[in-house]
Amino acid sequence: xxxxxxxxxxxxxxxxxxxxxADGVTAAGSIVMAVAGSAPAYSIAATTATLVAVAGLAxxxxxxxxxxxxxxxxxxxxxxxxxxxxxxxxxxxxGRALHPILGFLSGWALVISATIFMVAGALPAGVMTVAxxxxxxxDNVPLVTAIGAVWFLVMAAxxxxxxxxxxxxxxxxxxxxxAILVVFAIAAIVxxxxxxxxxxxxxxxxxGFEHFSGTGAFVAAAxxxxxxxxxxxxAANLSEETKxxxxxxxxxxxxxxxxxxxxxxxxxxxxxxxxxxxTIEANxxxxxxxxxxxxWPGPGGKILIIAVMLSTIATxxxxxxxxxxxxxxxxxxHTIPAAFGHSHPKWRTPxxxxxxxxxxxLVLFIGSNFLGSVGEILNNAISSIGLQIAFYYALAGIAxxxxxxxxxxxxxxxxxxxxxxxxxxxxFMVWIFFVSIPSLETIVIIIGLGSLALGIxxxxxxxxxxxxxxxxxxxxxxxxxxxxxxxxxxxxxxR
Numbered sequence: 313x314x315x316x317x318x319x320x321x322x323x324x325x326x327x328x329x330x331x332x333x334a335d336g337v338t339a340a341g342s343i344v345m346a347v348a349g350s351a352p353a354y355s356i357a358a359t360t361a362t363l364v365a366v367a368g369l370a371x372x373x374x375x376x377x378x379x380x381x382x383x384x385x386x387x388x389x390x391x392x393x394x395x396x397x398x399x400x401x402x403x404x405x406x407g408r409a410l411h412p413i414l415g416f417l418s419g420w421a422l423v424i425s426a427t428i429f430m431v432a433g434a435l436p437a438g439v440m441t442v443a444x445x446x447x448x449x450x451d452n453v454p455l456v457t458a459i460g461a462v463w464f465l466v467m468a469a470x471x472x473x474x475x476x477x478x479x480x481x482x483x484x485x486x487x488x489x490x491a492i493l494v495v496f497a498i499a500a501i502v503x504x505x506x507x508x509x510x511x512x513x514x515x516x517x518x519x520g521f522e523h524f525s526g527t528g529a530f531v532a533a534a535x536x537x538x539x540x541x542x543x544x545x546x547a548a549n550l551s552e553e554t555k556x557x558x559x560x561x562x563x564x565x566x567x568x569x570x571x572x573x574x575x576x577x578x579x580x581x582x583x584x585x586x587x588x589x590x591t592i593e594a595n596x597x598x599x600x601x602x603x604x605x606x607x608w609p610g611p612g613g614k615i616l617i618i619a620v621m622l623s624t625i626a627t628x629x630x631x632x633x634x635x636x637x638x639x640x641x642x643x644x645x646h647t648i649p650a651a652f653g654h655s656h657p658k659w660r661t662p663x664x665x666x667x668x669x670x671x672x673x674l675v676l677f678i679g680s681n682f683l684g685s686v687g688e689i690l691n692n693a694i695s696s697i698g699l700q701i702a703f704y705y706a707l708a709g710i711a712x713x714x715x716x717x718x719x720x721x722x723x724x725x726x727x728x729x730x731x732x733x734x735x736x737x738x739x740f741m742v743w744i745f746f747v748s749i750p751s752l753e754t755i756v757i758i759i760g761l762g763s764l765a766l767g768i769x770x771x772x773x774x775x776x777x778x779x780x781x782x783x784x785x786x787x788x789x790x791x792x793x794x795x796x797x798x799x800x801x802x803x804x805x806x807r
Contacts, residue, residue, distance in 0.1 A: 332399060332640070333660035336475035336553045339560040341483065345550060346568025348486040349543030349634070351627035352575045353493055353600065353619040358436060359540060360583055361596035367533035369512070370523035371580050374530070378537035379573040384737025385705045386569045387729045388712040389548050390562025394790045395715060397557050400641025401548040402708045408787040409711035413771055416647055416781075418704040419638045420767035425542075425700040426635045428759065430464070430673040431680060433628060437463040439597070440621035444614065457678060464677070467629040468670040471636060474659045475553045478629060485626040492619040493575055499607045500582035510588040510606075514581055528751055534744045535698035540576055542701045544568040546630040549637040558790070579603070632669065639665040645781040647774045695752055696760035702745040703764065709738025715787040719794070726793075 337345065363371045389401070398404035400419055407415020438460030443450050450456070470478050504514065517523065524530045547564035551557035554564075583592060583599055586606050595602045600620055604612035640662035643653025656663035712734050713720065720731035749757065775782050788794075 331660060332552045332637075332655055332662070333475050334553065335555045336660075337479050337550050337557075338555055339564065341479045342547045342550065342554050342557075342560050342564025343567045343571075344482050344486050345479070345630060345633075346544040346547040346564045347490065347571050348482050348623075348626040349546035349630040350541055350568065350572040351543060351623045351630075352572050353489050353616070353623035354433075354436065354627055355540045355572075355623075356576065356579045356583075357598045357600040357616075357620045357623075359536060360580060360599045361592050363533060363536045363540075363580070364584065364589075364592050365596075366536060367529060368523060369515075369518050369584065370521075370529070370533065371584065372518045372577055373520055373523065374533035374537045375540065375573065375576050375580060376519050377530075378534050378541065378740075379569065379576075381737035381740035382538070382541045382573075382705075383566065383569055384733035384735070385709050385741070386544065386562075386566045388709045388734035388737065389545055389565050390559075391712050391716060391730050391734075391793075392708065392787075393548055393551050393562045394558050394793065395787050397551045397561075398641060399549055399552045399637040400645075401545060401551070401638070402704050402711075403638055403641055405715075405787065406704075406707045406711045407781060408785055409715040410707065412782045412784055414707055416642075416771055417764065417767050418707050419642055420770075421700040421704040421764055422638050423635055424763045424766075425697045426631045427669070427673060427676075428697055428763075430628060430631055430635075430669075431676045433624065433631070434460040434464045434673070434677045436460075436597075437621065437624040437628065440617055440624060443598075443601075444617050444621060461674060461678060463625050464628055464674060465670070467625060468632060468666060470629060471632045472656075472659065472661055472663060472666045474661060475550070478633065481629065482626060485622045489619045489622045489626065490571075490575075492615060493579070496604065496607060496612070496616060496619075497575065497578045497582070500578065500586065500603070503607050504582060504585045509586040510591075511583075511585045514585050518581065518584070527747070531744050531747045532751065534740075535695055535702070535748050538698045538701045538705075538741075538744070539695075541569060541572065542697065543627060543630060543634075544572065546634050549634050552637075582607075632666065635669050636662045636665040639669070646777070646779040647781050648770055695748075695756045696763075699745060699748070699752075699756075699760035700764060702741040706738045706741035706745065709734040709741065711787075713738070716789060716793070719789070 363374060367374045392405040392409070393401070396404055396408065402422065403415055403419025405415070406418040435456065438456040438458070439450060441459050441463070442452070442456055470481050503509065521530070524533070544565050547561045547568065551561040554561050583603055587599070587603060591602055592599055598617070598620060600616040601613045604616035606612070608615070639648065639652045640655070641653070642648045643650055643665065645653070652662065652665045654664055655661060713731055716726070716730045720726050
């Protein structure tokens with residue numbers, strides 16, 4: 313996409329410097345990306361014990377009642393994407409529908425949360441690889457760190473060398489991961505149904521509110537659940553590179569949320585039913601391993617380790633995509649240094665952004681491991697990232713209501729999917745954002761809100777430089793949904 317707002321240069325840049333590779337991702341590939349972004353196996357393995365510690369038997373309810381507003385946000389992304397195909401996604405939409413400062417902070421929240429995740433998330437890739445091939449060396453920090461760094465560099469190379477390579481890698485990794493999870497989900501249901509379990513029997517009350525000890529417990533659980541789902545919106549960041557990205561990216565996000573919700577719910581219930589509470593607590597780093605052993609003694613644990621390893625590696629790739637595409641959109645708009653907005657002339661990827669993010673994340677990852685702080689970073693990252701997720705998802709939900717306000721009441725469909733559902737999703741995110749802050753540890757608030765506040769610095773710098781992004785351009789509705797558009801617009805080719 314050409315940058316029509318760039319200042320006049322002494323020598324004009326080639327057009328491709330502001331373009332990404334079109335049609336590199338199919339509609340089905342968009343769904344695969346959304347599922348990979350949420351990293352079902354990794355999320356279940358790394359976060360289930362944390363969720364159970366906070367919510368206990370209410371854990372399935374936390375996932376359910378967070379999935380409903382999350383789907384509302386997914387609908388918001390779908391309709392905003394139809395109005396503006398942009399690699400920056402919420403960064404662009406919120407800036408045009410609400411205010412440029414809020415838009416920039418939405419993009420900044422994604423960049424920061426994704427960077428925190430990559431620093432904390434590269435370690436499990438190394439841990440799972442070592443656990444698979446050399447379990448006795450799982451506590452070898454240098455070895456685990458080195459292997460995690462290698463996987464990170466491999467995924468960075470895929471992201472750098474082209475979106476088609478990235479998409480193929482995701483098809484392979486995510487297909488194997490989800491296939492393994494589906495097989496074990498069916499096996500878990502059979503195991504639980506036959507009574508071969510050490511935990512309590514399933515009750516439908518687990519999906520209600522009666523097992524929450526109070527509002528604070530629900531909010532804490534909802535913040536963790538938000539971390540589970542986060543990442544599906546990578547499909548939106550790939551809209552410029554997706555075939556019919558105006559519609560396919562939004563559908564990919566919605567279908568992706570539904571798929572991961574089903575996986576999360578089944579495995580959380582299976583964990584509660586099949587494993588005793590002390591086993592869940594003792595294996596907080598990878599509950600799936602012991603669950604696999606319980607379902608299929610012998611090879612079960614190893615097979616699920618493969619799923620977690622693939623999931624972790626795949627989500628490192630999708631997280632890199634989200635960061636680099638958002639930085640690309642920012643650089644293209646001159647709200648950060650313009651070099652971030654240049655694409656490689658051959659690969660059509662944001663090469664400079666990819667190299668910078670890879671270098672920074674790798675240094676932080678290796679440094680934090682040898683300082684011995686990764687465990688704490690991973691635990692605090694879940695809540696701090698949850699804050700940042702709630703922030704930019706809420707703004708996207710509000711943005712779609714504001715942008716489409718003229719047509720929300722024109723039909724029942726519009727009222728539900730553009731107004732009511734995204735609006736309630738936004739209110740839910742705003743609520744857990746503010747209610748959770750008083751109960752969070754100081755370090756989580758510093759990581760979550762302090763890093764978000766740093767975004768004020770580039771806003772001030774590039775606003776004073778006169779970046780056109782800060783001169784708000786209203787978000788224009790797609791002709792087929794704009795009530796003021798000519799009646800024969802449906803026969804026109806898509807823009």
